[in-house]
Amino acid sequence: MSASRVLVGLSILGIAAAAHALSADGGTARAATQASVLRLATTTSTVDTGLLAAILPEFQSQCGCRVDVLAVGTGQAIELGRRGDVDVLLVHAPEQEAVFVAEGHAARRDDVMYNDFVIVGPAGDPAGVAQASTAKEAFRRVAAAAAPFASRGDKSGTHTKELAIWRSAGVFPGGAGAPGAAWYLSVGQGMGETLTFANERRAYTLTDRATWVSMQARLRDLRQIFGGASSPANPDRDLRNQYGVIPVDPARHPGVNGPLALRFADWLVSKPTQRRIAEFGRDAAGHSLFYPDSDDYKSTGAVRVR
């Protein structure tokens, strides 16, 4: 037997062993637990605030299943849904969500909860944002002062909202040839990292209230400059941040766990869960971090129509 034949044989054995080891670990395991694993793609805020960690155990024990949470940000979550790699989305970008449903990837989308965005910035408030009465006026002041502004820049729900405010304010930073673009810092990262960056750079940024509240203590050089003391007290209705749950349609993506995804969506919009969402973090912050607003919660027992 020649050396080269032995070596080739070893290589083939190696590959075969690898294939066996890998398939035993992943493939059969997934198939066996197919009915009991739900893949949820969500935005970073539902995870970083601790909300999902607080409410998911109840769903997991109810369904005897496991929820795999992928906290990736809205843009990536929606893309995962488009490819059928996850079973259900929990995101906060209504325009992107509507496109997703219109494209046929989902049969339904439900309101779950809302909170709001606030504008944070350096303690000295060099752009005078505190004097603004609306978010777009605040943004105009930032642009006028060419004060550093940190943007998520990652197609997240927050980023989508931020761009909408710039558009309504008539300012378009970051575009080719836009004036004053040097003060617009697009970091392309999640909310936590963006806040940390804004803290370091003494920059303004738009953030969801929940992440801000949970990270506030670590961000010594930032203050909330615009947004009111709580979500209902926010002076600008444009800053409302609406979350939606979207089960991916198994008719379009045969591999997804359709029944479990629907069950999750139903559980999320049900009154007991909605109440638990309202209670989350209320003691520590003095107010809710997420306000439930599903149709079920808002109705007085009317029959739900899909």
Next chain:
Amino acid sequence: MIENILRALADPALVAIVSLTFRVTGSALLVAIAMGVPIGALAGLTRFPGRRLVTLVLYTGMGLPPVVVGLVVYMLLSRSGPFGSLEWLFTPSAMVAAQTIIAFPLVAALTMSAVDGVDPDLRLQVRALGATRWQTGWTVLREARIGVTAAIVAAFGGIISEVGAVMLVGGNIEGHTRVLTTAIVLSTRQGDFALAMALGLVLLLLALGANAALLQLQGRSR
């Protein structure tokens, strides 16, 4: 700082994270060795048409950015991709696959170069003493074992420290696909730098231990 390290060590999730880190990197390394050492040795011992091209491809493979490997593996394993039916995405299997791809060129190329560097007179001597081609190849490989160990150590270092590939194909799912590097990214993202540093120290200590063990194995065979 010490309290942060103790806080990291006391976290019950840490055991699962460390265990998964070793399982994923260990499996990937074993597969990379099983494929890379024979292929690297073959390429180093024999002259065949296209040898330069193979060498070039392997050397380029050593510089593959892990996040690019992760992206390609993700596209392959996605349900919309060719191998979606394997259902490996967001499981440790996908992470092992990605890390194997990263480690293999390192093992193969460095083994090839180690074998190539062995004194050609040794082969002639051994053949003259009546060795078969298999015995000759094995003798050369043993002579090159320091270089081969270095290949394994380099591959290990490369994959235990990478984060781009395992983040993309694993998804950093708590309790199932979270390893030390992705846990560090998560802590950093949440602004908990103290915990991130502590986890980093744990990672370094574990790598130190593993490398010490590898060197010990090599030393004993001398």
